[in-house]
Amino acid sequence: IVEREKEIRAFKPVTYWKATADFESAGGVLRADIAKANGETLKDGHISDEAILKDIKQLKGKDFVVNKNTLTEKKLSPPRPFTTSTLQQQSNTVLGFSSRRTMIVAQQLYEGIDLPEGRTGLISYMRTDSVTVSRQAQTEARKLIEDRYGKAFLPSKIPVYKTKSAHSQEAHEAIRPVKVDIVPETIEKNLTPEQFKLYHLIWQRFMSSQMKQALSHTRSVSLEYDSYTFKAAASVLKDDGFLVLFDERIKADRESHGLFKFMEKLSEGSKARLAGIETSEHQTLPPPHYNEASLVKTLEAKGIGRPSTYVSIIETLLRRKYVERNKRQLLLMDIGEVVSDVLDKHFPLITDYEFTSKLESKLDDVAEAKAGEKEILEDFYKEFSVLLEKAKTNMETMKKMTxxxxxxxxxxxxxxYSANGKFLSCAAGYKACVYRVHFTADGGELLPEKKFCAKCGKPMVLRVARRGPFYACSGFPSCKSIISYGDETKPEEPKPDESV
Structure with a gap:
């Protein structure tokens, strides 16, 4: 997360333009994007030279020639059954659930829901890194697919999925419905909204994984005038395949049929008049902040963590305020960057991705009785203890005079810095002056007022806890008096000889 934040800060946006034109031909209008200008291919249709943009605007009213009209076919493979990480990623992306919320709801579905026939477990064990499923479950899924959609939606062979990750333990099968004939819509009234959404996601994913591929046809039309080329494309499903389970995808496909048929009429060599052109200015964007889905995907790719630990990793970062959730993004906090930079400098051994991944694998070996824990711990501490002793001497203070x-x-x-982030304090020392400034998440300042303890007369100091700012007696722990921040009730100021 720190590395990504530094990439974002270092990023310098570049201005570019895009151009979209409407072409009249064959009794209809085709919208196409600029692809070439002055004979040069524009990557992603980005125009970096404003002079070229002016030339493109002069093309209005010109007759372009359809120089290519091609049809390509593409097979779309069904998704693999869910593992813990892919479930957390998809649940975050589609449903907006945090990793923690996903696992809490999945646990409820696993432990069982009260249905008319009794308490019923709806899904298999949800902490797994395997994509394999039992043959019995596949057989039941194939029967339901044939009954509901027809034999044409079944692949000729039962699909076999293999785990790609070298770090997977594969102690359990993939996450799937226990009984595929318990269709989500038939038990919706027995589930909470969250339970229904997650069960629907798991049922749909597993069932689609057992269906045949979809087949897509893409029609691409290229229109040319002089050294300028515009391109348009439209895709339709030739065979719905597994996508029959995804209503929105099927709806979008049906809506594009009209455009696809119109494009078929544009024969190569025919003319199309550029009737109108729209240009828009844009800037390149920095890499996106991590969200929980993309972070879990990265952790899995680097071999960091296991299905049972992804949630605790993210929750630890949040609890320690190294990061905070902003909508779905995980944003770096000051204290998180400080901790990361200090560890990188003084403990490069434990912040190295490869080391972490190898240690995870060694711990897997211990769990499987392939290696002894004592030997692995001794090897680790030989290197770590040396770094620790050096850090005790060389690690600089994090206090900085302003x-x-x-x-x-x-x-x-x-x-x-404290566990709650950056703050400013008086260098005169706590006993001499208790002035402190804390900061809000958006960079605002929480400024203190002079207040004195009504119980013992000592100055009150501004502090920040998980629930927010408050004033605490500087005589703590002897005096535990507190006042809410912003409380207009001011205790009487003590006499001068009573204050500290």
């Missing part, structure tokens, strides 16, 4: 002055005593303020 030019900002304390408004209460005039001393410079120190920049420091």
């Amino acid at each position: 030019d900002r002055k304390c408004p209460w005593c005039g001393t410079n303020l120190l920049e420091q």
